[in-house]
Amino acid sequence: MLSNKAKYALKALLVLADEYGHGPMLISDLAEREGIPKKFLELILLDLKKHGLLQSQKGRGGGYFLGKPPGSVTFGQVIRILDGPLAPVSCVSQMAYQRCKECRDEATCGVRLVMKETRDAIANVLDGVSLADGLKKVKTVAARSRSRRAGK
Numbered sequence: 001m002l003s004n005k006a007k008y009a010l011k012a013l014l015v016l017a018d019e020y021g022h023g024p025m026l027i028s029d030l031a032e033r034e035g036i037p038k039k040f041l042e043l044i045l046l047d048l049k050k051h052g053l054l055q056s057q058k059g060r061g062g063g064y065f066l067g068k069p070p071g072s073v074t075f076g077q078v079i080r081i082l083d084g085p086l087a088p089v090s091c092v093s094q095m096a097y098q099r100c101k102e103c104r105d106e107a108t109c110g111v112r113l114v115m116k117e118t119r120d121a122i123a124n125v126l127d128g129v130s131l132a133d134g135l136k137k138v139k140t141v142a143a144r145s146r147s148r149r150a151g152k
Helices: 004-018 026-033 038-050 075-083 108-128 129-149
Strands: 054-057 063-066
Touching: 004 026, 004 038, 004 063, 004 075, 004 129, 026 038, 026 063, 026 108, 038 054, 038 075
Parallel strands: none
Antiparallel strands: 054 063
16 A cells, blocks of 8 residues: 555656746645645655655755756655555565565465566556656546536
8 A cells, every 4th residue: 555655746746747947846835735734745755856856956045956857757766765565575576576485386276376467567657657647637627527528
């Protein structure tokens, strides 16, 4: 399950993707806009900055901004940074592989085979969706919703 930390990070990053190229954004503005506790958001943004996804500017007009173009940051990257491996069990993890102690034969383990398919499917989706893609999805759904309301 996605942690609140990763969910809040993705929400904040989508806002920063929408503001990309317009300068830094204050933590307080981000927190208020997305309903994220400010202190928790500070910790999240510091972690993302440490991993190179964000940059910050101090002083008047300062705040956080994306350190990379929105099209080059994937949901998978963000989740791995904050929550760790995407694999549901350690024996199929690419980042944190550990053989199961009770396993007699990994090659024929039914649980491992299904969990590997699961991991691959999750990784394919999350690594295939950038912040730019996520933002595009949001804007498409919002436009449809507005046109439905206007048509009623």
